[in-house]
Amino acid sequence: MQSAQRAQCNHALEYAIRLANERQKPLLAAFSVVSDFPEANLRHYTFMLEGLKETQAALAERGIKLVILNGPPKETIPPLAKKADLLVTDEGYLRIQRKWRKDVAAAIDCPMYEVTTNMIVPVEAASDKENFSAGTLRPRISRQLKKYLVPLKESRPVCSSLDLRFKSIDLSDIGKALKKLPIDRSVGPSPFYTGGSEEANRCLADFIRSKLDDYGTKKQQDPLQDCQSNLSPYLHFGQISPLYIALEVNEAQSPGKGAFLEQLIVRRELSFNFVYYNPAYDSYKSLPHWALRTLNLHARDKREQTYSLEQLENARTYDPYWNAAQKEMVLTGKLHNYMRMYWGKKIIEWTRSPKEAFRIALYLNNKYELDGRDPNGFAGIAWCFGKHDRPWAQRPVFGKIRYMNAAGLKRKFDVDAWVRKIEQLGHNLECERNQTR
């Protein structure tokens, strides 16, 4: 288990159970905590372990033991696979996830299967190449939706789980477990979002009940309206299945259904298409030619204002809207979708070159967002630089890249009220911190 950290609606898990049952063999589940995952810190590990603790309990109820190990998969997994008939894993799209799987496959003697469960239409089934935009991927996905929007039957292993003595990380006290791990602690846990499938299911139910109707309306672009699903951190750690979400939303009779499924399926899977087929997905080089051409042409344009990474990270710009966005991200681990775009666009405006802007935006996104380092995050940052978008009217610095400014925020919602809300939030957290001291 790696990218689908859940007991529910997990095709890799069900496939493993089925194969074990066919062979009348016991099943063992394993997860390897890699404590030096690039750019991950205490915030992300906390969220992840909260989820794994629940998953371990949920699996135990179904008679499956989940061992939690610490170390790179190529060292932790092969010893477990020594006497195994076969090994089943979930799928990974990022460079490091693909390397983990390759390394494990090379180090074991038994067959290994990789099962898609974090997508609805598998990345290779949707397209065999990188797609230029949603416009080209959408029909490919739509054509096959019926085939893949099928509920998954859950089963139980017939043989009792192996009771081997493995040095499993004890998750009964997550704080304690985290203290023992040699992880980056530069960013603290989110005070707002708790990890785990149960919380994910609560978010989903709440979203369908009270938010879905407004999805796709202009209310969705207003961060003051609580109109988002907030599911992206849970999707990132595989604590909830996109198929399960899609099936649940599909059941609802709501005008927002189409707009939400567009996000969940087309836009999300376009991101997976991006990281899977574009080896430079985490760099400026991943941009389309027209975007690189126009950005390079304007790379030496005079900037009205430039900021260093430190100034940006500490939310010290002249723009109170941008500062509030940065603060929301740092404080909560999640920034509203619309503000993320504004946030990214402004970094282009305020840095010495688009290459530097890309590096800074990705760095901050990966460090503070709970769903950082996700295919969606890489595609989201690249979008600010023209990826999956089209050229627009030429202007300094941006060239033909889509431009955004504060007038747009004001047009769409009461941005000053939103800034006050973020300030209040920061103040409240400060008070809480002082009280616990």
Add this chain to the structure above:
DNA sequence: ATCGGCTCGCGCAA
């Protein structure tokens, strides 16, 4: 308040 212009490449139809 609404509308066209801005501008490029993809993919389908002819």
Add this chain to the structure above:
DNA sequence: TGCGCGAAGCCGAT
């Protein structure tokens, strides 16, 4: 080869 079209844009004209 032609043509329609595309994540949330802005901006100036009407």
